[in-house]
Amino acid sequence: xxxxxxxxxxxxxxxxxxxxxxxxxxxxxxxxxxxxxxxxxxxxxxxxxxxxxxxxxxxxxxxxxxxxxxxxxxxxxxxxxxxxxxxxxxxxxxxxxxxxxxxxxxxxxxxxxxxxxxxxxxxxxxxxxxxxxxxxxxxxxxxxxxxxxxxxxxxxxxxxxxxxxxxxxxxxxxxxxxxxxxxxxxxxxxxxxxxxxxxxxxxxxxxxxxxxxxxxxxxxxxxxxxxxxxxxxxxxxxxxxxxxxxxxxxxxxxxxxxxxxxxxxxxxxxxxxxxxxxxxxxxxxxxxxxxxxxxxxxxxxxxxxxxxxxxxxxxxxxx
Amino acid sequence: xxxxxxxxxxxxxxxxxxxxxxxxxxxxxxxxxxxxxxxxxxxxxxxxxxxxxxxxxxxxxxxxxxxxxxxxxxxxxxxxxxxxxxxxxxxxxxxxxxxxxxxxxxxxxxxxxxxxxxxxxxxxxxxxxxxxxxxxxxxxxxxxxxxxxxxxxxxxxxxxxxxxxxxxxxxxxxxxxxxxxxxxxxxxxxxxxxxxxxxxxxxxxxxxxxxxxxxxxxxxxxxxxxxxxxxxxxxxxxxxxxxxxxxxxxxxxxxxxxxxxxxxxxxxxxxxxxxxxxxxxxxxxxxxxxxxxxxxxxxxxxxxxxxxxxxxxxxxxxx
Numbered sequence: 001x002x003x004x005x006x007x008x009x010x011x012x013x014x015x016x017x018x019x020x021x022x023x024x025x026x027x028x029x030x031x032x033x034x035x036x037x038x039x040x041x042x043x044x045x046x047x048x049x050x051x052x053x054x055x056x057x058x059x060x061x062x063x064x065x066x067x068x069x070x071x072x073x074x075x076x077x078x079x080x081x082x083x084x085x086x087x088x089x090x091x092x093x094x095x096x097x098x099x100x101x102x103x104x105x106x107x108x109x110x111x112x113x114x115x116x117x118x119x120x121x122x123x124x125x126x127x128x129x130x131x132x133x134x135x136x137x138x139x140x141x142x143x144x145x146x147x148x149x150x151x152x153x154x155x156x157x158x159x160x161x162x163x164x165x166x167x168x169x170x171x172x173x174x175x176x177x178x179x180x181x182x183x184x185x186x187x188x189x190x191x192x193x194x195x196x197x198x199x200x201x202x203x204x205x206x207x208x209x210x211x212x213x214x215x216x217x218x219x220x221x222x223x224x225x226x227x228x229x230x231x232x233x234x235x236x237x238x239x240x241x242x243x244x245x246x247x248x249x250x251x252x253x254x255x256x257x258x259x260x261x262x263x264x265x266x267x268x269x270x271x272x273x274x275x276x277x278x279x280x281x282x283x284x285x286x287x288x289x290x291x292x293x294x295x296x297x298x299x300x301x302x303x304x305x306x307x308x309x310x311x312x313x314x315x316x317x318x319x
Numbered sequence: 320x321x322x323x324x325x326x327x328x329x330x331x332x333x334x335x336x337x338x339x340x341x342x343x344x345x346x347x348x349x350x351x352x353x354x355x356x357x358x359x360x361x362x363x364x365x366x367x368x369x370x371x372x373x374x375x376x377x378x379x380x381x382x383x384x385x386x387x388x389x390x391x392x393x394x395x396x397x398x399x400x401x402x403x404x405x406x407x408x409x410x411x412x413x414x415x416x417x418x419x420x421x422x423x424x425x426x427x428x429x430x431x432x433x434x435x436x437x438x439x440x441x442x443x444x445x446x447x448x449x450x451x452x453x454x455x456x457x458x459x460x461x462x463x464x465x466x467x468x469x470x471x472x473x474x475x476x477x478x479x480x481x482x483x484x485x486x487x488x489x490x491x492x493x494x495x496x497x498x499x500x501x502x503x504x505x506x507x508x509x510x511x512x513x514x515x516x517x518x519x520x521x522x523x524x525x526x527x528x529x530x531x532x533x534x535x536x537x538x539x540x541x542x543x544x545x546x547x548x549x550x551x552x553x554x555x556x557x558x559x560x561x562x563x564x565x566x567x568x569x570x571x572x573x574x575x576x577x578x579x580x581x582x583x584x585x586x587x588x589x590x591x592x593x594x595x596x597x598x599x600x601x602x603x604x605x606x607x608x609x610x611x612x613x614x615x616x617x618x619x620x621x622x623x624x625x626x627x628x629x630x631x632x633x634x635x636x637x638x
Contacts, residue, residue, distance in 0.1 A: 008430040009520070025521060027427040028359060029350030040347060040359055042425070106361070108346040111327040201328070202344060 005037045005052045007095045015094045018085045019101065021045040032109075032197060035213055037097075040104070047104035049080060052097040057213055059098050064139045065212050066090045066100060068132065068189060073103075075131040077124075078208045080105060105208030107200025113231050115243050120206035121199060121227055122247035125191070126254035128209065129220045132189035141192065141216035143275055145181050148174055151278045158285035163299060170277065173305060177271050182219070182264035190223035191215055195230040221261040224251055225268035228317065229276065229304050237303040241318035248319050262314045269308040269317065277301035324356045324371045326414045334413045337404045338420065340364040351428075351516060354532055356416075359423070366423035368399060371416040376532055378417050383458045384531050385409045385419060387451065387508060392422075394450040396443075397527045399424060424527030426519025432550050434562050439525035440518060440546055441566035444510070445573035447528065448539045451508035460511065460535035462594055464500050467493055470597040477604035482618060489596065492624060496590050501538070501583035509542035510534055514549040540580040543570055544587035547636065548595065548623050556622040560637035567638050581633045588627040588636070596620035 007015075012024055022044030030038040030049070037052040053062060066082040070090070073081035080102030082090035092099050110117050141147070152170055159167035191198075193214040200208035224247075232243040251257070257265075280298035311317060326334075331343055341363030349357040349368070356371040372381060385401040389409070392400035399421030401409035411418050429436050460466075471489055478486035510517075512533040519527035543566075551562040570576070576584075599617035630636060 006430050009427050010431065010433075012427065023522070024427050025425045026423075026519075031348030031350045104345075106344045108328050108331070108343050111325050112329065200345075203342075 004054050005095050005097055007039070007050075007052070011095055015092070015099070016043065018087065018092065019083060020086060021048065021083060021101065033211065041101070048083065049102050049104055050094075050099065051102065052094060052099050054097065057098075061139060062091050062098055062100075064137055065215060067137060068135055068215055069102070069212050071135040072128060072131050077128055077131050078105060078206070079128075079212065080208075080210060105200055105210065107202040107207035109197045109200055111196075113196055113243070115240070115246060116204065117196075117199075117201065118231055118243040118247040119250035120201070121194065121231060122224070122250035122252075123254055124199070124206050124209060125194060125223060125227060126251045128191060129188050129223065129255055135189055138189075138217040139215070141190075141218040143192070143214065143279065144216065144218050144222075145178060145271060148271075148274060148278055149178070151282060155278065155281045155285055159281060162281065162284060163302075166281075166302070169302070170274065170281075173270070173309060174274055176309075177267060177274060180267045181271065182260065182267065185219045185221055185261055185264060186258070187217060188220045189215060190218050190220060190226075192218065192223060192226060194223070194227050219268065220255075221257060221265060222268045222272065224248070224257075225265065225272040226275075228265075228269055229272045229301070232318075233304055233307075237300070237307070239307050239317075243318075245318035248317070262319070265314045265317060266308055266311045269311070270305060273301050273305035273308055277305055323373050324414050324416055326358070326369075326371070330414055334411070334418070335362065337406065337411065338402060339405060340367065340402060340420065352530065360420070367402065367420050368423055369413075369418065369420055371414060371418050373416065376417075380458060381410050381417055381419075383456055384534060386456060387454055387534055388421070388531050390454040391447060391450050396447055396450050397424060397525070398447075398531065399527075399529055424519055424529065426521040426526035428516045428519055430515075432515055432562070434559070434565055435523065436515075436518075436520065437550055437562040437566040438569035439520070440513065440550060441543070441569035441571075442573055443518070443525050443528060444513060444542060444546060445570045447510060448507050448542065448574055454508055457508075457536040458534070460509075460537040462511070462533065462598065463535065463537050463541075464497060464590060467590075467593060467597055468497070470601060474597065474600045474604055478600060481600065481603060482621075485600075485621070488621070489593065489600075492589070492628060493593055495628075496586060496593060499586045500590065501579065501586065504538045504540055504580055504583060505577070506536060507539045508534060509537050509539060509545075511537070511542060511545060513542065513546050538587065539574075540576060540584060541587045541591065543567070543576075544584065544591040545594075547584075547588055548591045548620070548627075551637075552623055552626075556619070556626070558626050558636075562637075564637035567633075567636070581638070584633045584636060585627055585630045588630070589624060592620050592624035592627055596624055 024043055026042040028040045030040055035056050036054050039050040041048045041050045069079050070082050072079050083101040084090045085092055156167045198211045228244055232240050234240055277298050280296045284298050343362055345361040347359045349359055354375050355373050358369040360367045360369045388398050389401050391398050402420040403409045404411055409419055475486045517530045547563055551559050553559055596617050599615045603617050
């Protein structure tokens with residue numbers, strides 16, 4: 001739930017005088033999101049999202065994120081467009097935090113994924129990858145493979161308390177994944193967190209991609225592996241090959257996967273599964289048991305990991 | 320933080336087909352509020368708030384609340400107007416909960432109260448009291464004086480753990496308040512929770528009153544006592560007589576207080592202070608210490624209570 005910082009009405013009014021978007025007409029905190037404080041802001045000029053960046057985001061990365069969003073938006077990707085203040089800056093300060101204003105995107109994120117959502121997501125991801133190709137600055141993926149071993153080490157002492165044997169299972173899986181991790185695949189800017197709550201639909205068409213604050217420069221096909229994890233499992237953790245096929249085919253229609261990318265897809269999916277298993281495990285162990293914030297169950301990604309560890313090739317993923 | 324129940328997009332779409340307000344264009348959880356799940360809903364027909372009623376609200380009271388809001392809105396009070404579905408009902412079901420759609424009110428609630436907010440609040444409260452006069456159904460105030468002793472009894476075992484001596488202080492104060500509680504004052508429908516986060520302003524004018532889910536039928540001047548508690552103290556718990564005077568004078572301009580109401584105002588303020596002290600104390604004791612939900616400090620209202628216990632008459636309140 002995502003309002004960690006309150007903004008006084010005077011501070012908001014003063015902040016808006018530096019922009020050309022008019023004065024505030026409505027201002028409500030948004031419940032979705034866990035990293036930053038987000039507000040729905042209506043001004044006399046239109047609808048916007050105001051974001052205050054909280055401590056989990058490195059301020060040094062903010063210009064890169066905002067620059068990427070602006071780059072993508074101006075190339076036709078329906079993502080939030082950072083609004084520049086009159087001084088030309090999109091990154092400003094409010095209530096003691098770094099802050100930005102971005103355009104409001106219509107749409108509703110799918111609380112339950114249906115097969116017909118998956119092709120638009122695949123197509124949008126490929127478009128994002130293509131549109132990002134000429135954004136020159138890069139950002140290392142802190143939650144990419146180099147980050148997984150340290151993350152596991154910090155959770156190992158508590159892992160077996162979550163499920164007996166979990167520490168050993170994750171250690172063995174991670175060793176195999178890192179040993180098999182592909183090199184030489186196409187690298188570019190990836191969203192890295194394109195879960196259903198970051199994708200809006202309107203009248204069954206994809207209307208927006210949001211939350212670029214995990215974006216990084218990494219293997220493009222890994223982004224597809226994240227989406228296969230996030231969109232293609234049923235409630236009972238059965239992998240839905242119909243959803244996966246729709247996503248992969250739509251992706252390939254806009255950006256064909258090379259033979260090497262196709263061959264690497266199972267291990268990329270294993271990597272994506274263990275990445276979310278590890279961050280959720282860390283948060284699970286370090287969130288007080290009585291906390292009312294919803295801890296996301298790491299075991300949901302252990303289940304996905306097991307599926308992908310058993311997947312021999314891309315045919316097991318629906319292609 | 321207020322999204323306890325998720326609504327699938329199919330369920331939302333099906334729900335909206337029973338209304339004449341068009342299809343969903345945007346749907347975001349609202350962070351404000353602690354009792355119910357609230358969503359900002361934009362449809363092809365306009366902007367609305369969708370509320371799912373959670374367990375702290377008695378479903379039997381919902382028709383009364385919605386009826387009061389409709390009554391007030393049609394008499395010019397800027398409060399949410401419940402939208403009736405095509406079958407004529409404003410109270411419906413969604414995602415296993417009772418649900419309503421109400422109109423969206425523009426405005427921003429004041430994160431920091433300034434003196435110029437207080438007259439509009441007093442005037443709006445008086446208008447609300449007058450507009451409610453011909454709403455015939457009544458609702459007993461579960462958090463009125465009859466509820467305070469049981470509430471204290473449930474918190475007494477933990478009270479001294481919050482602050483040594485707190486149990487005895489509250490018991491003595493409550494005994495005095497209940498003994499001095501006035502009878503014969505004008506009774507009507509009160510908001511009973513008109514805190515700053517329930518009042519919107521736009522261009523320095525009051526633009527909306529929201530959250531009627533503590534409303535009840537009780538002493539009208541008690542509602543003013545709640546507002547004096549909620550709006551007229553500084554951060555250091557100093558009572559700001561300038562704010563109080565502005566609020567009281569503006570109230571009286573629309574609904575003059577009788578000599579008996581004026582004489583009773585100090586004890587009514589004591590009652591309002593102890594009411595919020597008691598509910599906060601109860602929640603404080605019964606919320607896990609590690610919970611990320613913000614527990615509201617009961618001692619803030621003990622401080623107010625002490626001020627009002629020392630207030631001899633209405634002159635001490637600024638009149």
